Structure formats: C-alpha cells, structure tokens
Amino acid sequence: MPSPQALFDVQPQLATPIYRQVVEQVQRLVAGGQLRPGDELPSVRAVAERHAINPMTVSKAYSLLEAEGLLERRRGVGMVVAAGAQPARKGQDRLALLEPALLALARQAHQLGITPDQALKALARALESIDKDIP
Structure with a gap:
C-alpha cells in the first residue's frame, strides 16, 4: 500500500x-x-x-x-x-479505469504531432520512472 x-x-x-x-x-x-x-x-x-x-x-x-x-x-x-471493496478481477476492468486518461494522452500527442511510437516510448519511460519512485 x-x-x-x-x-x-x-x-x-x-x-x-x-x-x-x-x-x-x-x-x-x-x-x-x-x-x-x-x-x-x-x-x-x-x-x-x-x-x-x-x-x-x-x-x-x-x-x-x-x-x-x-x-x-x-x-x-x-x-x-469498505469491507466489500474488491480489486478488479480482470485486467480489462482496470484498463477501463485508465481509458479516459489514455484518450486524453492520445489526443494531446496527436495535437503535438507526436507519432504513436514516440508516445509509447515516452509512456514506457514515464512508467519506469514511477516504478523507481515507489519503495
């Protein structure tokens, strides 16, 4: 946690x-x-x-x-x-919670003229930096 x-x-x-x-x-x-x-x-x-x-x-x-x-x-x-709160059972359920942020990111990347490959690499770097920050 x-x-x-x-x-x-x-x-x-x-x-x-x-x-x-x-x-x-x-x-x-x-x-x-x-x-x-x-x-x-x-x-x-x-x-x-x-x-x-x-x-x-x-x-x-x-x-x-x-x-x-x-x-x-x-x-x-x-x-x-709450006692009844449970984690999402499927990866798809978790991805559904991420969908609005992904769409916003895609829209911003498109507006900036960033290619899908560049955006994916930037996202991978961001995820790696988050992983390093979490103890």
Whole structure:
C-alpha cells in the first residue's frame, strides 16, 4: 500500500476538479489491489494540508466514495476501505479505469504531432520512472 503521505497525486492545474482526482485515484487504488478492505485513508485535514487544498474538497471526495460503497467511516479511525471493496478481477476492468486518461494522452500527442511510437516510448519511460519512485 502506498504510504498515507504519498497516496494522492493532486494536480490543481488539470481540468479535472480536485475532488474528482481524489475519487478516481481511490477507485484505481482499490481496483488495482493497492488499497484493501480495512486500509485507513489519511484524514481530511492531513490531505488538505499536504496538498494545500480546501478540506471541504477532500471531504466531498470521501463522501462520494462512501456513497459509492468504496469507503466507510469508522469511529475514532476515520475513513477506511469498505469491507466489500474488491480489486478488479480482470485486467480489462482496470484498463477501463485508465481509458479516459489514455484518450486524453492520445489526443494531446496527436495535437503535438507526436507519432504513436514516440508516445509509447515516452509512456514506457514515464512508467519506469514511477516504478523507481515507489519503495
């Protein structure tokens, strides 16, 4: 499991609202099996302070995830991954969560005149650099 401090990668410059970024990242972490039932999420305050964002933004994301059944509140602990949350069983299910980002990447590469081969090599380098950053 990623450390609570490194759980979210919030990027305010993106068009995607911050609360949505948090929601989608938790969905992917659960689908990928990196967050398991019972795992604690960082507190609203901790996430807000770390990323210099409004606590209400984090609270909104957590509430949406709770309504979706992915998270549950535990008195004295905070938000945890719900008991019924399971990783995606098939690679296709995980890829479906990645599809919007891949389409956006493809669109941007096309607009920049980057060939598919160049884009694939750049993606491979980016994936390798992420793998090196994860303890």
